Amino acid sequence: MKIVIAPDSYKESMSAEHVAQHIESGFRQVFPTAEYVRVPMADGGEGSLDAIKASLQGQEVTLTVKDAYFNDRPASYFLEADGKTALIEIAKICGIEQTTPEQRAPGRATTYGVGQTIADALNKGVEHIVLFIGGSATNDAGAGMVQALGAQLLNQQNQELPVGCLALADLAHIDLSRFDARIKQVAFEVACDVDNRLLGPQGATYIFGPQKGVQPDQLQQFDDCLRQFANVIEKDLNLDAPSIRGGGAAGGLGAGLAVFCQAELRNGFDIISDLVGLRSQIKDADLVLTGEGRIDSQSARGKVPCGVGNLAFEYSVPVIGIAGSVAHDLDEVYQQGVNAVFSILNKPMTLAEAFKNCEENLINTSKNIALVIKSAALVK
Template sequence: MKKVVIAPDSFKESLTALEAANAIEEGLKEVLPNVEFVKVPMADGGEGTVQSLVEATGGKIEYAAVTGPLGDKVKAFYGLLGDGKTAVIEMAAASGLELVPITKRDPMIATTFGTGELISIALDKGVERIIIGIGGSATNDGGAGMVQALGGRLLDGDGVEIPFGGAALANLSRIDLTNLDQRLHHVVVDVACDVDNPLTGPKGASAIYGPQKGATKEQIELLDAHLAHYASVIKRDVGKDIQYIPGAGAAGGLGAGLLAFLSADLKRGGDLVIEATKLAEALQDADLVITGEGGINHQTIHGKTPICVAKTAKQYDVPVIALAGSLTNDYTNVYEHGIDAIFSIVPGVMTLEEALQNGYENLKNTARNLAVVMRF
């Protein structure tokens, strides 16, 4: 019996990764009833990673009230995977930009405290591994709030805890980790990080991502200086030099905080998801893999799901077909990275709203047409 692995990412604002996989399977089955289909919902470490990994492993999503970026309570979520030993967190669920109205965005005061609270809640579940996706942050505090939520103390010259936000780092005098949650010593922390920005400098957290979080030019300069000071105190008190490590600047410097205080490993998000879903095992005896996402363009080769799936498939000489809602003129560079063929699922001229609303049918019909040609 022929075997087809279906491993798409979500089609943003239209379909979750599992819904996309279901649509592809439904279309293929209309023509290929005697083929074995294995669905492995995917993600690249960004938005949708929790849902994809939960669906792929038979886990569950948990909800919790935590501290939002501006100090108010928000309803956040995290995932417990099917193995019962792994938690998955999207920092954006607790500390994300989308939680803050445009008019109120302010990285001078925004905090990652809620992300730390999610980590603590996951530890309460007795997990042995935590996967953290760190895209989409509203913060620029270097993970200061995160470590405060986990028991670390960031003190000013008078021995008083500094307040939330990137501005407060200017007054940091000493870091005390005496009361840091001891359970952190017994878990593996892997971070889905798809950028290589250092903590500070012209390519650092403040300069590159500060503007989208509401920072003015003057504030960017201040935030960058404050993070540099923060890094120097970490180096002195924690013994870790994290300032120029690639990825330290991710999520407003949360990457640096995770490196410094949780001894985390920064990894490509797609690779983490592939590992957690055991995609390689499914591909070993496959005849074809179908992947895809909402849009495929020149940026797809930089660690996006279709490329991660393709690279894994090529280890077993499995052909790769990608399906996408939109294709830009420069999409063809993906052919050099393991994808053999690409098809748009949009059948004709339509508005974006129509394309999003009809995503399931369009994807199913494209898969059905593809199956007619395949004829295993």
């Protein structure tokens, strides 16, 4: 029997790799001779690179870049073994989790370090760059990124703008004469877990700005700055940034990558499943086990359990979801190839208790699920 274990992380508790290890540990107590294939997964948000690099051959590259607030910091990206593909996680460069709420300054937060990281990958001769853009602290639509790659963002006096979203209010002209020409020779893919566009009430600022420190009375001002950026992009480059589906991701970085790097924005799960070869492992499996911290109706919006379920459904392979907690509204989840869902909680408990006992509860729940499967053969 071949069992594929492809979970997401349990946020703030266990990495995807650790979740997979503990599920296997529970199942091995019941099916010790089964073939187990662990494929840690993610959906493109923070932690994606750590989740999948165990499934890939290559090396981590460390460098010093500017963080969200233009301070030097060590960062890293992953270079696949053939040297042709670089995987870059934005949260490792200018991530919101690197700051406390008191430190957040979205007006000057910049993606400059993203451009520095891309430049380093270009220096190594890559032909393909994949960016995971969830979890950023920025709202500059990639302006800092393109500045680091040689673009000049100029005001009416032909002076270069400082970094950050609020500086874009004075943008009058974009000069790409010094923009890194190697960009055109590289295929860019963006793992994106939202489909919001750049501007307006459902755009980058209004939906994601508050968590980055944008105050309610500043939302229109920040949105207007991005609108000015979009207007100058249309004037100088003849491109329509506001219409890009997913362009609002990571404070508009999705739009910046699409405009300046001709990046293809794709569902994060789809990109990651391709990278780790999940389809090839599932197609001849007998059972697939997946999960995340909480499985609910939002899991049906491109999250890992339903991504795994839909993929396994193509090959008629049953899927069981194992989660820290589960909601009652799971009809949409069951409609996407997930056959059953279980919570690892064995009694009412606080969140702190759930975190403390997570490993033990996951192993025990996995063992009990395996016992049910084994005993099902005895039912007449």
